[in-house]
Amino acid sequence: MNTVTQVLNNSLTPQISDRLSKNFNRHLKERVIEFILMLAAFSAVLTTAAIMGILLYESYGFFEHVSIADFLTDTVWTPLFENPRYGILPLVSGTLTVTGVALLIAIPIGTISAIYLSEFASHRVRETVKPILELLAGVPTIVFGFFALLFITPLLQKIIPGLPTFNMLSSGIVIGIMIIPYIASLSEDAMRAVPMSMREGSYAMGATRFQTAIRVVTPAAISGIVAAYILGISRAIGETMVVAIAAGQQPNLTFNPMDAAATITAYIVQVAMGDLPHGSIGYQSIFAAGLVLMLMTLTLNIIGHITRKRYSERY
Amino acid sequence: MMTSTTPVKAEARNLSFFYNGGNNAVKNVSMPLYENKITALIGPSGCGKSTFLRCFNRMHDLYPGNKYEGQIIMHPDDTNILEKNVDPIEVRMRISMVFQKPNPFPKSIYENVAYGLRVRGEKNRRIVDDKVEEALKGAALWNEVKDRLQDLAFNLSGGQQQRLCIARALATDPEIMLFDEPTSALDPIATANIEELMSELRNKLTILVVTHNMQQAARVSDYTAYMYLGELIEHGETDRIFTRPTRKETEDYITGKFG
Numbered sequence: 001m002n003t004v005t006q007v008l009n010n011s012l013t014p015q016i017s018d019r020l021s022k023n024f025n026r027h028l029k030e031r032v033i034e035f036i037l038m039l040a041a042f043s044a045v046l047t048t049a050a051i052m053g054i055l056l057y058e059s060y061g062f063f064e065h066v067s068i069a070d071f072l073t074d075t076v077w078t079p080l081f082e083n084p085r086y087g088i089l090p091l092v093s094g095t096l097t098v099t100g101v102a103l104l105i106a107i108p109i110g111t112i113s114a115i116y117l118s119e120f121a122s123h124r125v126r127e128t129v130k131p132i133l134e135l136l137a138g139v140p141t142i143v144f145g146f147f148a149l150l151f152i153t154p155l156l157q158k159i160i161p162g163l164p165t166f167n168m169l170s171s172g173i174v175i176g177i178m179i180i181p182y183i184a185s186l187s188e189d190a191m192r193a194v195p196m197s198m199r200e201g202s203y204a205m206g207a208t209r210f211q212t213a214i215r216v217v218t219p220a221a222i223s224g225i226v227a228a229y230i231l232g233i234s235r236a237i238g239e240t241m242v243v244a245i246a247a248g249q250q251p252n253l254t255f256n257p258m259d260a261a262a263t264i265t266a267y268i269v270q271v272a273m274g275d276l277p278h279g280s281i282g283y284q285s286i287f288a289a290g291l292v293l294m295l296m297t298l299t300l301n302i303i304g305h306i307t308r309k310r311y312s313e314r315y
Numbered sequence: 316m317m318t319s320t321t322p323v324k325a326e327a328r329n330l331s332f333f334y335n336g337g338n339n340a341v342k343n344v345s346m347p348l349y350e351n352k353i354t355a356l357i358g359p360s361g362c363g364k365s366t367f368l369r370c371f372n373r374m375h376d377l378y379p380g381n382k383y384e385g386q387i388i389m390h391p392d393d394t395n396i397l398e399k400n401v402d403p404i405e406v407r408m409r410i411s412m413v414f415q416k417p418n419p420f421p422k423s424i425y426e427n428v429a430y431g432l433r434v435r436g437e438k439n440r441r442i443v444d445d446k447v448e449e450a451l452k453g454a455a456l457w458n459e460v461k462d463r464l465q466d467l468a469f470n471l472s473g474g475q476q477q478r479l480c481i482a483r484a485l486a487t488d489p490e491i492m493l494f495d496e497p498t499s500a501l502d503p504i505a506t507a508n509i510e511e512l513m514s515e516l517r518n519k520l521t522i523l524v525v526t527h528n529m530q531q532a533a534r535v536s537d538y539t540a541y542m543y544l545g546e547l548i549e550h551g552e553t554d555r556i557f558t559r560p561t562r563k564e565t566e567d568y569i570t571g572k573f574g
Contacts (some may be wrong), residue, residue, distance in 0.1 A: 122379075195418075197414060197416060197418045198418050198420065198421075199377075200374065200377065200414065200418070201414060201418040201419075201420065201480070201483075202420065202430070202434075203374070203377060203407065204372055204374065204407055204411060204412040204414075204484075205407065205411065205430055205431040205434060205483065205484070205487070206404050206405075206407040206408040206431060206434060206435065206487070207404075207430075207434040208404060208434070211434045215420075215430070215433070215434070216420050216421070219420070219421045219422065220420070220421045222421075
């Protein structure tokens with residue numbers, strides 16, 4: 001027994017040391033590569049941290065002049081006026097109204113498109129329609145903005161007499177159309193990921209295609225579908241160009257989509273394009289507004305994360 | 316050989332099946348399913364036994380390009396369930412199926428069992444409650460889940476999930492139940508439970524079970540069919556097939572010389 005191990009050791013030892021020295025070189029190369037990869041990954045984290053830092057820093061300057069209570073409760077937003085007032089509520093109401101209209105359009109149409117593409121369309125139809133749908137996501141938002149102002153608004157004015165040229169309704173509708181591809185495409189991915197065995201189980205019970213799609217596939221894919229909604233909502237809240245062009249520039253505390261009103265993003269564009277001196281309160285106000293925007297999308301992302309965890313697929 | 320008094324519940328007559336692309340997976344098979352009996356289909360992988368089983372609830376209709384030839388006649392009404400004008404949904408309401416891997420729906424235990432009733436439009440709560448309880452008792456699962464019917468079905472163990480799938484299939488009072496290798500994903504204890512359950516279910520309905528496990532076929536079935544390369548080699552009472560097979564191929568497979 002002992003002699004056997006000895007013989008083995010003797011014959012193996014030189015080879016092992018040989019391989020170890022090679023391994024060391026390889027190891028060094030591995031580590032350099034690893035470091036470069038890590039650097040690339042951290043650049044995104046670093047950028048995010050830097051953005052957050054600047055937002056917080058400039059907002060801090062803003063909140064030295066304006067109390068947080070005023071900021072959150074005042075109903076007038078006129079930072080550039082003679083007697084400035086800094087109530088964020090009108091901008092938030094504008095943002096929420098436009099987003100609400102957009103979601104009323106995008107969630108039903110997006111979800112129904114996803115169900116159709118995933119459960120009903122033939123392979124050929126799906127392979128044709130999906131790329132076209134995704135193409136829609138690539139149209140520059142400025143095009144959508146002009147589409148809202150010059151096509152949708154006149155159309156709406158024929159239906160709703162007295163509708164102002166700038167209104168949140170047409171921006172909301174167009175943003176809704178804009179985010180349909182996101183919701184449809186991501187929801188469809190989630191539904192296609194539901195294993196065939198689950199569908200077969202439903203069909204074997206005598207269910208129709210529609211029953212299978214609604215009662216089995218959709219609940220099975222719900223976490224992915226909710227994630228798609230959250231992404232869509234984030235996009236709608238952060239959308240800038242369409243509202244800057246078609247919704248109006250006047251901060252206006254209203255939830256009526258037929259009114260003109262500015263959103264947070266529209267305000268930021270308006271101020272950022274002007275020539276406000278660096279460091280003035282007006283200048284800093286865009287960072288405070290930006291911070292609110294960021295907190296809104298952050299909250300949504302957290303909600304999305306929690307829902308995803310709670311309803312995570314287990315099949 | 317076959318007791319002439321045993322009524323036939325369904326029979327395949329010259330059944331052939333072609334997958335999209337032309338692969339002839341079942342070749343001219345004729346075979347009866349006796350009422351309130353368990354018929355086992357055995358044979359090596361790829362012999363067409365699962366394909367044959369899935370003809371009985373028209374599962375192949377879900378994928379384009381598949382083609383049946385021949386007939387599957389269901390008694391006592393003598394309906395050819397493969398006929399074009401027979402709605403596959405009607406067929407599946409009479410012939411239910413339990414799959415190889417437990418495939419509960421992302422719903423509560425209760426809703427899983429109630430699913431078949433729901434898709435049939437049953438709204439009466441009392442009826443659904445009663446049927447769910449009856450089906451869970453029939454699948455020997457009631458005592459384990461009666462206090463947590465609203466729990467998600469995924470929280471059950473693999474064996475429990477498979478019994479849940481059996482309860483789901485039972486809830487709509489099918490005439491025939493198809494089992495496609497129902498225990499291949501389960502441990503020995505859960506397997507024994509399912510086999511015992513199948514023996515009991517025989518009193519209520521007719522069973523066709525595909526298994527790759529010959530011992531299982533010998534343990535649970537009344538009749539056994541041996542398939543090879545899409546053809547039915549031999550069919551008969553299980554005792555006889557396992558003790559005195561008439562065909563050389565069957566004997567080779569059963570004795571382990573082959574497969």
